[in-house]
Amino acid sequence: MFSKILIANRGEIACRVARTCRRLGIATVAVYSDADADALHVDLCDEAWRLGPPPARESYLLGDAILEAARRTGAQAIHPGYGFLSENAAFARACAEAGVVFIGPTPEAIEAMGSKSESKRLMEKAGVPLVPGYHGADQSDAALTAAAGDIGYPVLVKASAGGGGKGMREVRAPADLPAALEGARREAGNAFGDDTLLVEKFLDAPRHVELQVFGDTHGAVVHLFERDCSIQRRHQKVIEEAPAPDLPAAARAALAEAGVAAARAIGYVGAGTVEFLYQDGRFYFIEMNTRLQVEHPVTEMISGQDLVEWQLRVAAGEPLPLTQADLAVSGHAIEARVYAEDPAGGFLPSIGTLRHLRPPAEGPHVRVDTGVRPKDSVSMHYDPMIAKLVVWDADRASALRRLRAALESYQVVGVATNLAFLGGIAAHPAFARGEVGTRFIETHEADLFPETAPAGDGVLALAALDVLLRRRREAARAAAGSGDPHSPWHVPNGWRLNDENVQRMVIRDGDSLHTVTVHYRPEGYRLDLPGGSRLARGEIDANGDLVCDIDGFRRRVTVVRQGLDLVILDRGRQHRLTLDDPAARASERDQGAGGLVAPMPGKVTRVLVEPGQTVDKGDPLMVLEAMKMEHTITAPAEGCVSALHFATGDQVEDGAPLLDFEAKGD
Template structure:
């Protein structure tokens, strides 16, 4: 087991990793920008190192500074959390070259799954169902027209190196295709430094279903069921739940075992999430995230498995602590991402939190790094924290969520709590009948 882990992240996820380390008896090192000197994870870590000024490129994305922090403190492993360098194969390679373990999958698997075209090709080879579309990057408008005609309009143009909805455009007709292709390429180049794009069939009303997996790199892998992340705004997840209200037990077991079998073939190591669009009983692979997900707590709530603990154990060379037959699903869990944003315009609302009162009680978890008097800086994402609730079934879970949202107080800044109070009372949400376009349509009707 590792003796000291450096946590190369900030906010609630840094605190989440720190807690797992402490429960394993592992010393912790917090790194922080000057803007995060008073952050909770910095206060609770055994050691802390300032790695630069507020801009992420000069601190949390600054690989030389992170390496120096490892050397200064004697950290023998790095946990990257999510975002920042968590899916950066070069960072993993550099750490290995300096004798520091990267708590995540191999650089090879990060590279494969980080390239959307190669990821789709690999998924097909592993027997994972994929969305109909191009076999690789589309290099010309003529080729794009041929592929679109073959699979049928509407089509979705996506950046190969993309994420978060950038470099993603829909073409409903051949006339739309030229403009959509050019715009997607320009956005992809600006956002990722790579203008490669590919084409997929555009699904009208799919749900976003993802499968959580764990592997130990030795051919052992399990799935921890699915999460439904269909409530999204601008391709960003807002509300996640497990298990999905759209799937039955047979579908759950079939897609879960398909993914777990693929991870065994791949000899995948650590935590990962395979994401699908789901429509009319069919699953279509869209990407794999080779890291811890923001929404991992809902899976932990229904399985009782500490995913971060497993990440650390596997990275240290231990085998998985469970087999597929050991995993059971208990009840229902929902996560709401509480952001420092105006609940109507979604404009960021950084500033000092004058009063903070999180909810509590049976089946309630709040993952947050903020506290009363904490100043949310304007330089990073606007996440205040994650409210996760668990119930014996979805009805009980929704009732508990409603109660928790009424208890949750964040004063001094705007937050998205009022948005969730409205959502939890909507009949479609109560009945679990929504798709990836539902929230934006709902927001448009409530302007």
């Protein structure tokens, strides 16, 4: 076994590897960019090495710098995690030339399976069923257009390299193909340095089912069962589970046989995942990921194995820890990916500081893999994942109940998150029935993206009570530190000279203003709310939570406050309110009715219009890139672009005015 390894990654996977190494007594070296100097994975490792500025191309993608860090620190092996250089055959080969073990498959296996086109040719030769498609060498628009016509629309344009939905476009009509090819090439080139594309038949209602395989240097190959990863948005996985629900036994066995055969065909070593689409009782090979997958924890939970430890042992030349006969499924596991993103806003990433972060308590049934802590920042430079929430129980129904409870207790303030969205999926009857597919989110969109409900009397009462209790606590502190602690001016009960003990506060909920009248009573506060009066009392506990009793209903909620803003966290829901202050209201920034602003910080990759150009509603105006994903700014109406404020290559901040737009008739 190794005595020291370098972890060539960041975030939760780097933390995961560091913890496994610590358990095994292996020293670790972290690498980091300037954006990650104080990151959790850096603190968890024994040593750390700076790579460069935040952009991945100037830090985590610098293979030479990583190898130099390994040489200088005496690391014997490099664990690449996933993403970045994990499926880079040139880097794996450079490691071997430098005498450092690459903890992954051989460069030849990475090359064979890293290209979707090459892997499909190999699988076709091996007799593994494929989705009808084109994966030829001719990458001209004419060849791809002809292939799409032969296959029949709708088709899926995909990047041959990489994954995660990057460089992927669904095309339903021939007229949409040129723009899809251009966008997919550009996105694939930016993300993977390879703009090779393939075209496949788009299956209307498939499931995404994949097999975890493992091989060693002694010729043994086993599988650790299948996972269902069908719940996806923009071709990126959101919820994964193992084993796959409601999969016929014959299909399960055939899937395992095909996946192991695929690994054997290339002499595979290490952890890998063979991915299939499953529809109408048939499965089709789509690709093989030659690395550990993000969703590997569900496999660990049902198998009782540590796949990172398996990786380390196999890379050190040891045989696989178990044979196929030794492996068995125990229970059911589900993983939900918690992202800093806005589901209702097209899943755009949300950048900011994690002002409040409280994950659910971990134990035998709940696991949280994360790379962030409270007060950390979610950067525009990397994937916006906050954590992977994993639950396990004896059966799927029990695991699903634990997932719902864990999502309700997960608290994040400071960035937008998909927690409520995940909760909606977990609570959906179709998901409970196991009716999963890659179009689940689109099919149930109306249920998963409900309109935001206004704050009711209950929420307003919680906000008002929290404000009152915190003021009382501050008044008590002020009294204790004053020269006259018994002065009536310090008594936090609303006492006023020659006036009744009544106070009014105004709370803003979006564009609505609500007045709450507070009457101080010996037993607490009587709150006059828009819908009537309620009796409230409570206290702020040692954790800072509000423990309250409102009209006899006792509960515990969390209220996060910054300045005049209050975020009420109650049973998985967030309510954002503001104490209304006329001076603060007057200083709000004028957004400018005639401009279009950046929905996220990022880089302008294309400017598609010129000043003075007239456009129709929906026409593309500008393309932004953040976290390796593109977002197109479109015209909100028919009109004219009167001015541009940024050019191609410029960096923009969230909310920055991109251009001036005059709607027709204004």
